[in-house]
Amino acid sequence: MEVTKIENVTRVYKIGEVETRALRGVSLSIQSGEFTALVGPSGSGKTTLLQLIGCLDQPTSGHVYINGKDVSHLNRNQRADMRRGTIGFIFQFFALIPTLTAYENVELPLLLIGQSASERQARVTELLEAVDLADRAHHRPDQLSGGEQQRVAIARALATKPTLILADEPTANLDTPNGRQVMEIMTRLNQETGVTFIFATHDPRVIHYARRQITLRDGLVLENGMVEKVAQGV
Amino acid sequence: MLNIIKMAFRDLGRNRRRSFFSALALGLGLSLLLLMAGVIQWEIRDSTDKTVRLQSGHLQVRAKTYNEDKTSLAWSDLIENPDAVAAQIATLAPVAVATPRLYASGIVVSGDASLGVRIIGIEPASAANAPFRDGIVSGQFISADDTSGLLIGKTLADKLGLGSGDTITLLVNTSNGSVEQQIFTIRGIYSTDTPSYDESTVFLPMAKAQAFSQAGNHASAIFILLKDRSQTDAVAAALQSNQYQVLTFDQMNPLIVTLDTYANSFMIVLYLIVLAITATVIVNTLVMSVFERTREIGILAAVGMKSSSIMAMFFVESVFLAVGGILLGLAVGAPLVSWVGSVGIPIGNMGITGLLFGDRIHAILTLNDSITLSLLALFVSLLAALYPAILAARMEPVEALHGAQ
Numbered sequence: 001m002e003v004t005k006i007e008n009v010t011r012v013y014k015i016g017e018v019e020t021r022a023l024r025g026v027s028l029s030i031q032s033g034e035f036t037a038l039v040g041p042s043g044s045g046k047t048t049l050l051q052l053i054g055c056l057d058q059p060t061s062g063h064v065y066i067n068g069k070d071v072s073h074l075n076r077n078q079r080a081d082m083r084r085g086t087i088g089f090i091f092q093f094f095a096l097i098p099t100l101t102a103y104e105n106v107e108l109p110l111l112l113i114g115q116s117a118s119e120r121q122a123r124v125t126e127l128l129e130a131v132d133l134a135d136r137a138h139h140r141p142d143q144l145s146g147g148e149q150q151r152v153a154i155a156r157a158l159a160t161k162p163t164l165i166l167a168d169e170p171t172a173n174l175d176t177p178n179g180r181q182v183m184e185i186m187t188r189l190n191q192e193t194g195v196t197f198i199f200a201t202h203d204p205r206v207i208h209y210a211r212r213q214i215t216l217r218d219g220l221v222l223e224n225g226m227v228e229k230v231a232q233g234v
Numbered sequence: 235m236l237n238i239i240k241m242a243f244r245d246l247g248r249n250r251r252r253s254f255f256s257a258l259a260l261g262l263g264l265s266l267l268l269l270m271a272g273v274i275q276w277e278i279r280d281s282t283d284k285t286v287r288l289q290s291g292h293l294q295v296r297a298k299t300y301n302e303d304k305t306s307l308a309w310s311d312l313i314e315n316p317d318a319v320a321a322q323i324a325t326l327a328p329v330a331v332a333t334p335r336l337y338a339s340g341i342v343v344s345g346d347a348s349l350g351v352r353i354i355g356i357e358p359a360s361a362a363n364a365p366f367r368d369g370i371v372s373g374q375f376i377s378a379d380d381t382s383g384l385l386i387g388k389t390l391a392d393k394l395g396l397g398s399g400d401t402i403t404l405l406v407n408t409s410n411g412s413v414e415q416q417i418f419t420i421r422g423i424y425s426t427d428t429p430s431y432d433e434s435t436v437f438l439p440m441a442k443a444q445a446f447s448q449a450g451n452h453a454s455a456i457f458i459l460l461k462d463r464s465q466t467d468a469v470a471a472a473l474q475s476n477q478y479q480v481l482t483f484d485q486m487n488p489l490i491v492t493l494d495t496y497a498n499s500f501m502i503v504l505y506l507i508v509l510a511i512t513a514t515v516i517v518n519t520l521v522m523s524v525f526e527r528t529r530e531i532g533i534l535a536a537v538g539m540k541s542s543s544i545m546a547m548f549f550v551e552s553v554f555l556a557v558g559g560i561l562l563g564l565a566v567g568a569p570l571v572s573w574v575g576s577v578g579i580p581i582g583n584m585g586i587t588g589l590l591f592g593d594r595i596h597a598i599l600t601l602n603d604s605i606t607l608s609l610l611a612l613f614v615s616l617l618a619a620l621y622p623a624i625l626a627a628r629m630e631p632v633e634a635l636h637g638a639q
Binding site (some may be wrong): 004051055056057064076077080081083084085089091093095096097098099100105107109112113156 | 237240241244245247248528529532533535536537538539540541543630631632634
């Protein structure tokens with residue numbers, strides 16, 4: 001089943017008189033359960049593409065489909081509705097709410113979809129155990145290490161059982177052991193839950209975790225295929 | 235909603251000092267308003283009460299042709315056989331007391347000093363004279379059959395260096411236009427804590443005043459106090475006749491009525507000025523908070539929080555600030571008003587024609603003012619949160635997230 005489909009998408013940013021073409025006609029399709037890496041140097045369009053798939057932004061032209069629905073021209077609240085419960089996000093800067101505990105951060109998306117207290121408690125506990133942070137549940141972000149914060153962010157991204165999780169440079173601010181642990185957790189959760197992961201990275205240490213690799217350069221898809229084939233230049 | 239409240243509360247705790255000072259600004263503004271409202275409220279109430287008790291009563295019955303400004307003593311302008319008229323008025327159920335009074339203008343001479351005064355002839359036994367009887371600070375109250383004694387105010391006594399038992403010469407304009415004079419002994423000195431009144435009013439027993447001013451068995455007015463002020467119009471209607479004019483408190487004291495009317499409008503303008511100043515502090519706090527939390531706003535939007543919920547979060551923060559400020563304001567303002575209410579602030583002799591002010595400013599805290607001003611502060615705080623809340627809600631998630639990186 002197709003989780004997302006991108007059709008000839010362009011995204012042009014205007015800053016004053018200057019136009020920047022972040023994406024120049026990208027088309028691709030991601031199937032359910034895939035674990036896909038968006039690869040490319042800085043400025044290649046990885047983050048822009050993730051933002052469009054994540055309904056955080058709208059394309060200048062072309063179409064973005066999520067679970068078969070065209071989300072290209074949704075208004076602000078419709079996009080919020082689409083994100084809530086359908087898409088989970090993991091950002092490179094951990095992106096936790098500093099005033100909430102780990103438990104409350106994970107609970108936040110569940111509150112937004114109106115789950116009952118008992119359902120929320122069961123789900124948050126399950127997720128914090130899954131990312132091995134059950135004993136840190138009531139710590140605030142500033143009491144957690146970078147790796148722990150990113151694991152909380154993973155748990156939060158999974159909270160509403162979304163069909164798609166988007167991770168933008170999830171290991172960029174982590175040392176090698178923490179980066180490896182985060183990627184291993186993401187891989188395991190992808191295999192256990194079947195949730196689709198798309199992550200952007202330019203870190204060569206983590207690319208091999210992906211089963212599929214899409215390489216972007218200058219706003220265009222350069223390569224798109226299974227990691228082994230890409231590596232072999234097929 | 236619970237989480238929005240929790241986040242809003244904790245956000246304020248991030249920069250406790252800033253939040254505290256924002257709430258304090260509102261609190262000080264509110265306490266200042268409580269004091270101003272308390273002072274105005276007290277002054278109007280006190281001035282009205284003093285004017286009723288000392289000067290005009292709730293009602294006065296006068297002869298049709300009586301002109302107060304001329305203090306006329308012509309018999310045709312006076313009420314004949316006033317005791318009988320007063321007794322008849324006193325039979326009305328809402329009337330607490332009705333007593334004749336004779337007003338004349340005169341001059342007090344003591345040594346080389348002289349001062350213009352208003353001479354009031356009173357029935358000493360009347361309950362209407364309680365403020366002067368109870369206000370005796372030296373000597374004793376005058377009696378009805380006293381033909382050579384009078385009562386003067388403390389301010390006048392102090393000004394002329396007089397004490398009870400001293401003598402003064404009193405000159406009066408009589409009903410036939412001539413001037414009479416007589417030496418009187420000061421039987422007592424009274425104080426109503428109203429310097430402008432105490433300086434310019436001397437009392438004679440009614441019989442002596444009538445004889446001295448050649449008014450015969452006449453009085454300028456029947457001074458009426460009611461059991462309940464709200465009965466004024468009803469009693470005035472009942473007393474209407476072809477022979478007399480009946481004047482209500484409002485008709486006799488237009489300045490107080492005007493002051494009472496405009497004080498409320500004036501206070502509302504003052505409230506808005508003070509609250510607008512404090513609101514800018516809240517706007518500033520919340521706008522700074524929005525810019526500091528740009529990334530978080532992006533995160534909240536990314537996880538699916540709607541713009542309305544983001545707005546609500548800032549409104550809740552404003553409510554917390556407002557509630558904190560209001561509690562601080564009440565904590566500071568109530569004791570302040572209470573202190574000014576009991577001790578008072580000396581203002582000296584502030585005589586304004588038509589208004590009777592005491593020698594100290596006091597204040598009174600009413601539940602109505604406290605509730606009204608607290609709600610106004612809350613409303614203004616919510617209004618102040620509107621701009622920062624809209625600013626936060628309108629942030630595009632991408633820009634918010636990107637701006638923070």
